[in-house]
Amino acid sequence: MAVTISDVASAAGVSKGAVSLALNGHAGVGDQTRQRILDTAKTLGWTPSLRAKSLRSAKAYALGLVIAREAKLLGSDPFFPAFIAGVETTLEKHEYTLVLTVATEPGAEERCYRKLADGGRVDGVILTDVRHDDSRIALLRRLGLPAVTLSRPAVPSPFPAVCMDDAAGITAAVEHLISLGHTRIAHVGGAQVYIHGRSRRRAWESALSAAGLATDLFAEADFTAPGGVAATARLLARKDRPTAIVYANDLMATAGQSYAQTHGLNVPADLSITGYDNAQFARYLNPPLTTIAADPLAWGRQAAAMLLAQLDGTHDGGDLVLGPPRLVLRGSTGAVPPHAVPAVAGGRYQHISTAGT
The missing domain is CATH 3.40.50.2300 (Response regulator)
Known part of the structure; x- marks a missing residue:
C-alpha cells in the first residue's frame, strides 16, 4: 500500500494539516516540526500523489x-x-x-x-x-x-x-562518395511532404551540383523498409544505374542493401550505400553500414x-x-567499381555500368 499523509501524520505525531503544510512548503508550522515531518516522510518512503497535485494546480503533468x-x-x-x-x-x-x-x-x-x-x-x-x-x-x-x-x-x-542541420550529414555522405570516385550517386529520399525529407533531398542535389554532377537519380520513398526496397529496385533497373545510393534513413538503407545483395550485387564492390540515423543495428550488417549519426535520444x-x-x-x-550530425564510415562504401565506365553527357559526368549487360 502507498504511504499516505495520514501515515506520515501518525508517525510524526502531528495533524494531517501540519503534514500538508510542511510537505508543500507553506508557512504555519515551526522549523523543527517541519523538519521532523520531512524526515518522517522520507523514512516511510512517502511520495506525492500526482493526481492530487494535478487537481490542486489544474495541470495534467x-x-x-x-x-x-x-x-x-x-x-x-x-x-x-x-x-x-x-x-x-x-x-x-x-x-x-x-x-x-x-x-x-x-x-x-x-x-x-x-x-x-x-x-x-x-x-x-x-x-x-x-x-x-x-x-x-x-x-x-x-x-x-x-x-x-x-x-x-x-x-x-x-x-x-x-x-x-541534417543537410550537413547528407552533404558529408555525398562528398565522401565523390572522393571515392563515384559520379552516379542516387538518393532514396523520404516522403517529400516532410520538412526533413525535402531538406535531405536538397542537400543531396546541392552537393552533386557543386561537384558538377547530375541530380537525376532520385527515388521518393516513405522511410519504411518496403519503400526502400521499391525505390532501390527502380534505381537499379535503370541502364545508367547508380554506383552509390544515399538513403534518407538506416531502415531504407538496410532494406536496399539486402535487395541489392539478393540480386547479385556486391556491397561495396558493385554498389556503395549510406544511411542516416546510426541505428544500433547498422554496425552489425554485412558489411556494416556507413551512416550519419543524428542522436534521436x-x-x-x-x-x-x-x-x-x-x-x-x-x-x-x-x-x-x-x-551537426557526423559521418560514420563503415564497410558499405568503397571505391567506384572498375566496370563503371565514365562517360560525358550534357557536360556532366556519369557512370554507365557494363555489369550484367
Whole structure:
C-alpha cells in the first residue's frame, strides 16, 4: 500500500494539516516540526500523489506525442523508440508522463489533438514529422496547446523548435562518395511532404551540383523498409544505374542493401550505400553500414526539456540548434567499381555500368 499523509501524520505525531503544510512548503508550522515531518516522510518512503497535485494546480503533468504512422511500422523505425526514450528520461525527473497516441486513419490525427486538449489530458505536445504547409500549427494555436516542433516549420509558427542541420550529414555522405570516385550517386529520399525529407533531398542535389554532377537519380520513398526496397529496385533497373545510393534513413538503407545483395550485387564492390540515423543495428550488417549519426535520444531529451521550460515560463522563446550530425564510415562504401565506365553527357559526368549487360 502507498504511504499516505495520514501515515506520515501518525508517525510524526502531528495533524494531517501540519503534514500538508510542511510537505508543500507553506508557512504555519515551526522549523523543527517541519523538519521532523520531512524526515518522517522520507523514512516511510512517502511520495506525492500526482493526481492530487494535478487537481490542486489544474495541470495534467503530462505531455502529448501524436504519431501519424501505421502501428505495425512504428516499432521497425529506429528513430522513434530512441526519441521516445529521450523524452522519458527528461520527464521522469520532473514528475511528468508521456501520453503517446498513434493515429492511423484519415482525420484521426486532428481528432487526437482535440481530444488531448479538450479533455485536459496534457499540458503541451511535441510535434514530429513537421510538414510543408503543416495544418497542425494553426490547429494547436486554436486549441491553445503549447508545443515544441522538431525542425522549424515552413509556415509561420509561434512555437519554439529543436533543430538539427541534417543537410550537413547528407552533404558529408555525398562528398565522401565523390572522393571515392563515384559520379552516379542516387538518393532514396523520404516522403517529400516532410520538412526533413525535402531538406535531405536538397542537400543531396546541392552537393552533386557543386561537384558538377547530375541530380537525376532520385527515388521518393516513405522511410519504411518496403519503400526502400521499391525505390532501390527502380534505381537499379535503370541502364545508367547508380554506383552509390544515399538513403534518407538506416531502415531504407538496410532494406536496399539486402535487395541489392539478393540480386547479385556486391556491397561495396558493385554498389556503395549510406544511411542516416546510426541505428544500433547498422554496425552489425554485412558489411556494416556507413551512416550519419543524428542522436534521436538527444532530440527527445531536448524537446521535452524545451517544452517543460515553456510551461513553467523559463524558456526564452528561441530555437535550439543541436550539433551537426557526423559521418560514420563503415564497410558499405568503397571505391567506384572498375566496370563503371565514365562517360560525358550534357557536360556532366556519369557512370554507365557494363555489369550484367
